Amino acid sequence: MLVAARAVHFASAMLLFGELVFIFAVARPASRGAGRVASAGDIYRRYLRIGAWSLAASIVSGLLWLAVEAAVMSGAPLSQAISRDNLGLVLGRTVFGRLWILRFGLAVALAALLVAMARSDDNRRKPRIAMGALVVAAVYLAASAWAGHAAAGQGRERDIQLSSDVIHLLAAGAWLGALPGLVWWLGRAQPLDAAARATRRFSTLGAISVGALVSTGATNAWFLVGTVPALFGTEYGRLLLAKLALFAAMLVLAAANRWSLAPRVGGDDRRALNLLRRNAILEVVVGALLVTIVGLLGVSIPGAHQPPVWPFDHTLSWQPAQRLAWVGAIAAAAATLACVAAGVAFEGARRQRPRLWIAGLICIAATAAISAWLLAVPAYPTTYLVSPVPYAADSIAPGAALYDRSCSACHGVGGHGDGPAAASLPSKPSNLAEHAARHRPGELFWWIAHGIPGTPMPGFASQMSDVEIWKLIQFLRAQSEAEDAMNLTTSVEPRRPVATPDFAFERAGKAQETVRQQRPHVTLVVLYTMPSSLPRLRALAAQERAFAQADVRVIAIRMDTSATPADSETVHDGEFMLAIAAPRVATAYGMFAHKRIESRDDAPTHVEFLFDRQGYLRARSLGIRDAASAWISGMFAQIKLLNDEPLDGQSPEEHAH
């Protein structure tokens, strides 16, 4: 019902605006000069009739929209949602409600203008009233942008989205809304010449609208769909594809009218006029379907916010080209050939040599097919899913337990494919440290859940829940990052940054914080053990002022057990850094403290990690001895280096290999 209300509402608002555009852009100029097609009186009488009906439909559908929206917002059944209290809340205290009141006011103003137009006998005053109505109808139509997805953006994105929505609505109104006018005009055009003139004028209007629709539509799709997988893999994306197909059909009809039929009508061909009119009616029908889809799109969750389910069993990827040099070389050659072929096709079209441009097009299609074949990789419904579980200690620690239970026998403790059971398998298990970095999380998900046919890798869907599999995948990512962490020293170097898992912690008497919230500050994370870390903790506590001056956050977490209040007494003045965190934090960060990834037992009892302002791990110090000597004197120099780095690039959450 909400979809129907929205579709009728958009269609009627477009008609109110588009009919007036038709009068000013097509009917009046085209009836000037040769012959009498329709008197000014006819034109305005027709608008009054259509305008009155459209306005009535618009108001009724607007009321229905308000009622259904009130039910959606309050979660109450329709009969309770339209109580005075609830409608008062919706109208008075929501963006949608205030906009509804404004647009209702505009509808009343439009009604008053229609009455004035009907009462006026003076044919010279009517255009002026109609011009006023055009402005009101434009605002009435454009304002609906504020009731859509665009209004929920923030900052500049919101401004861009809203203005592109406004232009999109007005352009659609000017084209779709003016089409019925064209049908009417073609039905009574005498002489034929006037029909041809009107069609040409209408085509100009249509071309401008189509240009605006394509550019603003692309902008909106960028914000609301964003990616190719979302276009094919979400309901919103597929609705948009259907809308684009209808739009393409309308363009074909319009092109046929402009370039094939209009010149024939100009040449006094009556059959062509009938065809022209039939095409215009078809365009109106397709346009009505298109607006129905718009009504549906508005109530669907945008593709960009929905996990895409990939519908095909292959997808295109740069991976084959990265792995095999000859694939890359052939793909590059094909791209070059396609450019040449495009040039040939363009020249062929310009010189009107059909053989040339057909050959060019065939060549483009062939190169595209070859590239697609070379770059195709197997894909699964889950390929483009994004993990619903964050890259955080809370997911990684349970993931590690799952790995020990189900994976390490074959893949090995360090994930290098060298577990105790590996030797007895027909093929060597994958090196996960490499695979986790090279494949999408969604691909890993599919393989873990359903196995890999033709290999000993079984599926675990019956043993693990979806959420557990995602936790395991976050562990694999941490394992792969931890392998990079082994190259870290006590000095900051510009090398591939290691993404740090998030975790929550508390300091005495303060609210819970997360390490992610410390950005954009350089952060020192200390994992300690009592009593061996005590001298080092005291040394760090003594630097409290220096840390504050350097704008550094320090978080010290006890590794062996939970911190006790006694720690802060023995450390003296360590309240600014001593924190309590779940044991999972020590488990997850222990992975980043190894000298060799294979052994989990060589973790030192004291580790210090230095995070840069974007949250990447950049330096580490293992054990007390390191910490006591070079690290303490050099630490502030390293902090200064990190503070001087510009903030740019991706955060660890967006970072993908």
Next chain:
Amino acid sequence: MLLAFASAVTLVSVAGAHAFLDHATPAVGSAVHASPGDLKLWFTQELEPAFSTVRVLDKSGTRVDKGNPKVDGADRTLLSVSLPRLEPGTYRVVWRVLSVDTHVTEGDFTFDVAP
């Protein structure tokens, strides 16, 4: 194959319902040692205060928050509610919010108050 597809579909509905909560304090699924004074939820879109609400329930399902959920005046993506002193245990947070583009989303998560 059919089963595989079914599992992919269920996954979608699980993730879809939680898509709009950005982060929370106490963090989703975490344990706090001191009873927090309030619960804060940050969303990915601006909220309509009149129709955005959150409840905190204890293990028996009894509502324990102070019943004053409000959207921050300066940051309209932040929804918070005051909490009394909470006994150690597991608490469930149930939220239902309306974003300014008229879409309702809802979800829930738990946090622990450690002894």
